[in-house]
Amino acid sequence: MAIEEGLFHAAWKKVMADLEQQSWPQACLYVVATPIGNLADISLRAVFTLNQVDVIAAEDTRLSRVLLNAWGINTPMMPAHRHNEARAAQEIIRLLQEGKRVALISDAGAPAVSDPGGRIVREVRQQGLLVRPIPGASAVITALMGSGVSSDENPTFAFAGFVPQKSAARQHWLRKWGAMDAPVIMFESPHRIQAFCHDLLRVCGADRQLTVARELTKRFEQIVTLPIGELADWFGQDVHRQLGEFVLILEAAPEADEDEQMVKATELLKVLLQTVSVKDSVKIASQLTGLARDVVYSRALELKNA
Numbered sequence: 001m002a003i004e005e006g007l008f009h010a011a012w013k014k015v016m017a018d019l020e021q022q023s024w025p026q027a028c029l030y031v032v033a034t035p036i037g038n039l040a041d042i043s044l045r046a047v048f049t050l051n052q053v054d055v056i057a058a059e060d061t062r063l064s065r066v067l068l069n070a071w072g073i074n075t076p077m078m079p080a081h082r083h084n085e086a087r088a089a090q091e092i093i094r095l096l097q098e099g100k101r102v103a104l105i106s107d108a109g110a111p112a113v114s115d116p117g118g119r120i121v122r123e124v125r126q127q128g129l130l131v132r133p134i135p136g137a138s139a140v141i142t143a144l145m146g147s148g149v150s151s152d153e154n155p156t157f158a159f160a161g162f163v164p165q166k167s168a169a170r171q172h173w174l175r176k177w178g179a180m181d182a183p184v185i186m187f188e189s190p191h192r193i194q195a196f197c198h199d200l201l202r203v204c205g206a207d208r209q210l211t212v213a214r215e216l217t218k219r220f221e222q223i224v225t226l227p228i229g230e231l232a233d234w235f236g237q238d239v240h241r242q243l244g245e246f247v248l249i250l251e252a253a254p255e256a257d258e259d260e261q262m263v264k265a266t267e268l269l270k271v272l273l274q275t276v277s278v279k280d281s282v283k284i285a286s287q288l289t290g291l292a293r294d295v296v297y298s299r300a301l302e303l304k305n306a
Contacts, residue, residue, distance in 0.1 A: 024101070025101075034136065035067065036137045037215065039070055048072070051262055053101040053102055053103040056103045057102055059079075059080065061077045061213060088120060092120060096124065101186075103134075104120060111137070142213075144157060147249050158182050163188045171203055175203065182220065188246045193235070193246055194232075195220055197228070205228065210227075211225040211226055212226075214241070215245075220240070
């Protein structure tokens with residue numbers, strides 16, 4: 001249903017007027033979330049903030065200019081990216097100490113969440129200066145919303161950030177995160193997605209489910225969930241499926257049954273008991289397998305007395 005233009009502008013003006021009456025302290029760093037692809041996914045509070053501040057610290061000033069131009073924002077910018085973050089932090093602190101308002105934005109989504117900005121926020125806070133987050137779009141939450149892997153009964157998930165670029169490091173990383181007993185959200189780029197799928201199959205097997213979310217909030221947005229063993233065929237059916245930035249959600253690791261864990265504990269104890277005490281061996285094996293200490297202790301005594 002079309003929005004009546006007059007009502008929309010009246011509502012816009014009222015919200016903006018209300019925003020003006022809110023607290024906008026000086027000497028404050030405003031950490032502002034920006035759209036992850038669709039320029040309309042910016043909050044009115046974010047628009048107001050970016051107009052209100054004296055300077056915008058941007059990860060890439062050229063990319064951010066597109067967003068600012070779309071919303072008629074003419075605030076001066078300064079670069080604040082991974083390669084100059086330490087220097088940018090000091091400049092921002094200087095501006096704040098002069099009583100200026102500064103906004104921090106990344107290319108897309110929330111600064112300091114798998115994006116530059118964390119160091120700046122940390123150093124500003126260490127100086128006793130004010131930081132205010134202005135929430136908004138998040139690729140992590142957007143993918144989670146569209147996947148159905150989370151629920152109010154079981155809301156747990158883990159965010160692992162970007163997948164390592166090299167195969168050996170990627171496989172090691174996948175073994176660690178793939179053992180999680182909760183869904184794991186990760187980012188991958190289009191030119192490495194096939195290599196990622198190959199390593200994922202090798203590490204996690206064919207049956208685990210993976211949700212692939214690509215081009216989120218854009219025209220060709222796509223969210224699918226399928227077994228890891230079917231990923232290669234799915235990507236091969238349409239070359240366009242390999243385009244765009246990917247948010248991937250790996251299904252939680254299946255629970256190992258107690259017999260499997262006891263086999264693992266036994267192997268661990270055989271090695272540990274050669275060099276450390278029974279007490280320490282039991283503690284380590286129990287932590288690594290999740291088995292109760294009394295169960296592991298009984299097995300350790302059997303091995304010790306054998």
